[in-house]
Amino acid sequence: MKFASTDSYVAPPDLTIAVNAAIALERPLLVKGEPGTGKTELARQVARSLGLEMIEWNIKSTTRAQQGLYEYDAVSRLRDSQLGDPRVEDVAHYIRKGKLWQAFEADTRPVLLIDEIDKADIEFPNDLLQELDRMEFHVYETGETIRARQRPVVIITSNNEKELPDAFLRRCFFHYIRFPDIDTMREIVAVHFPGLKERLLATALTQFYEIREMQGLKKKPSTSEVLDWLKLILAEDLTPEDLARDGVNALPKLHGALLKNEQDVALFERLAFMARGGRR
Structure with missing residues (x-):
């Protein structure tokens, strides 16, 4: 499984090496560079080049790490219980799967893009350390553990708006996309x-x-x-x-x-x- 330039994306040799190194190491690829240098497009082209499914998680200032795993809709369950809906007996009906869950349960190896991670709170990267490292997480409401069927190719982009924690950086393969000559x-x-x-x-x-x-x-x-x-x-x-x-x-x-x-x-x-x- 080797990434290379596509007919719609020119990847310099150093970027190609970085992508393939991250895949070989099974580490997230952390990509930095000026806005507009193709960081987000890189993930799409990696998926295209390797023939893999693409899952995008676009980060905002209000995004929490938990949303990438799952969200429990307690309000809907309470409302349904008041209406006598029999579905309230199964809490799984009120679990909304996040992008990491979708990537973990994919039938074939996907590319997971975590786009602009530096937009989120400073604790956001640390809150994902275990999930990205072990490729599993626990769903407390149902008592089940979700494990990745196969390790996704994880690409994380940053515009350097915030410094990322050292513990997070240690788990990534880093590449800075230089502005093209x-x-x-x-x-x-x-x-x-x-x-x-x-x-x-x-x-x-x-x-x-x-x-x-x-x-x-x-x-x-x-x-x-x-x-x-x-x-x-x-x-x-x-x-x-x-x-x-x-x-x-x-x-x-x-x-x-x-x-x-x-x-x-x-x-x-x-x-x-x-x-x-x-x-x-």
Whole structure:
């Protein structure tokens, strides 16, 4: 069982090695990187490459670890008991299976994505230590123990909003997705926009990397954003000449796809203002 790039996802060699190492070690793969570098998409492509079922658990600030195991709906059971519903005799009717339970009972080995784990409370990762390590948990309401039929491929993503506990990190294989260099970006673009004219691509990518390297930028544009930008460029049928910038027009064409806050837009406007002043 070896992961490799797919026809819609370019995986650099170091990322491919990390995925396959985590699978061989039977450890969760913890993936960090800038937002928009394909962390979530990686899990989907691992499932696609290996021909496995995909189970996604999207974490929010209010998500509790227990929800990944199961939830007991005591309110519904109380209401049914008041109505004389015979189902109240079987507590299992009021147990809602979480994503980990679904992954544990899957007939074939699944890929389990725990997406953006750093959004949750700081204790969230620690609350999953035993379940991810032993691949089992106890259901107190029914007295049963749920064990994984086969160990799922677990991929956990983080945007580094919070530090993760050392005890949790020890149980993971870690990989940081570096931002693609221009050659890798060309490969990524070729997957999404085959046949894009070389001069237009060269002009757009040169401009994109110049923007990313600009000092004072609050949010650097990501891979997903450059793909959106290229899609708009093609939709508007722009030429390399249309993308040209000078001191007077410092903002890139269709800049809303790349610059996502007013501070960064203002930065480009200040540069244009300074350039105009220097020409007087």
